[in-house]
Amino acid sequence: MRKIFLLLCIVCASSICGKKVSKDLWPDGTEIEAWFKQTDNVDIKTLGKQYRITDYGIVNDGRIHTAELQNLIDKISADGGGVVVVPEGVYMTGAVFFKQGVHLHVMSGGMLMGSNNPSDYPLLTTRIEGETCKYYSALINADGIDGFTITGKGAIDGNGYTFWKHFWERRDWNRKCTNKDEQRPRLVYISNCKNVQIEGVNLQNSPFWTTHIFNSENVKLINLHIYSPAKPVKAPSTDAIDLDVVKNVLVKGCYMSVNDDAVAIKGGKGPYADAFRTKYEGIDLSKFPEMEGDGENRNIIIEDCEYGFCHGCLTLGSESVFNHNIILRRIKVSEANNLLWLKMRPDTPQRYEYITVEDIEGFGKNFILVAPWTQFYDLKGRETTPMSYSDHITMRNIKFDCNVFFNVKQMESQYHLSNFTFENLEIKANKNELHKDYVENFTVKNVTVK
Secondary structure (H helix, E strand, O other), X not given: OHHHHHHHHHHHHHEEOOEXXXXXXXXXXXXXXXXXXXXXXXXXXXXXXXXXXXXXXXXXXXXXXXXXXXXXXXXXXXXXXXXXXXXXXXXXXXXXXXXXXXXEEEOOOEEEEEOOOHHHOOEEEEEEOOXXXXXXXXXXXXXXXXXXXEEEOOEEEOOOHHHHHHXXXXXXXXXXXXXXXXXXXXXXXXXXXXXXXEEOOEEEOOOOOOEEEXXXXXXXXXXXXXXXXXXXXXXXXXXXXXXXXXXXXXXXOOEEEOOOOOEEEOOOOOOOHHHHOOOOOOOOHHHOHHHOXXXXXXXXXXXXXXXEEEEEEEEEOOOOOEEEEEEEEEEEEEEEEEEEEXXXXXXXXXXXXXXXXXXXXXXXXXXXXXXXXXXXXXXXXXXXOOOEEEEEEEEEEEEEEEEEEEEEOOOOOOEEEEEEEEEEEEEEEEEOOOOHHHOEEEEEEEEEEO
């Protein structure tokens, strides 16, 4: 009898009611790795000694404690590693830089709040808007670390109001003012790292991008609450998550409501930004130092998240070169400008391929937006416009109310669209046209547009 029971368990594990259990696959048909299913919480007890910041001169007194906090991080690193613990209360700091073996835990009721003085954020050679350039450091910085974690139920607050106010004041004076003209610190910047997990914390009121992950792999962002206001004051360019040259990233169970894109896929820009994949004979690439760090994004899943206001639920661009295997699934959207936004730069050779958006419910202005993006347009002397491509784009199992269903600009001189699939869509739209002729090999199955 026991043998029969075990046999039945094996059979049930491989099939349910006579149906085979399907494998979880990437858009290109390969199997998704088990790593993406492992979402256990970080146990800070396993990370070494816990260092409560109030024991080291960092107190809730309204003063800026950057030096004390950095000294504590340095001490923990020198002592072999451990956890910086932020207890209940509000603790002010400027930019701090974490080191190998040092983690951050913000307890419920605790808050690290950033200084609103730009001088508390040193100017560094960093990565911003698809370029390597001088820009302010972030509030929380981690570079070159293997195994970095941020945990807890507390908050990291960028205290961004003063920065936002200055940006809009300068924009009133100069309508062409950009993020590089009115520089502002990011909230969290993770660069050149691997095996990173950020979970549970509230990331809020960033002066600029909220969470920027650059040149890193095996990164999990789990159960985060990411917020910046769109009204009554707009927090300019406060993207929730910017993924910039990454491999293996899981964004799961997060709430995102920001005055820009929720998840933006970055990676580089410029007429030779794909040099990491393509050989350009006769081109001296050393003349383009801003391209240092350009690269591809591969294997990204955003799932089980809820969106408040945002410009784009999933945006590819505006600085992006090569993206492969990206999934947005099981999402609820309250108020988005765009569900899927493909920003096509006419000065950059781009390829967006194997992108799947599925199992979505919600409201927005555009179901899909594909259009040229010309911010900082510069061919840098290249005589011909590089061609770009978007292919194997699948949108399925979606109920969505929107103003425009298919907001796609046909620009065959700049980019080519192919192998799109729309399947099991229930759409309500003010503008419901679908131009199948804009896309080579466009499959449409069970699509209802009212």
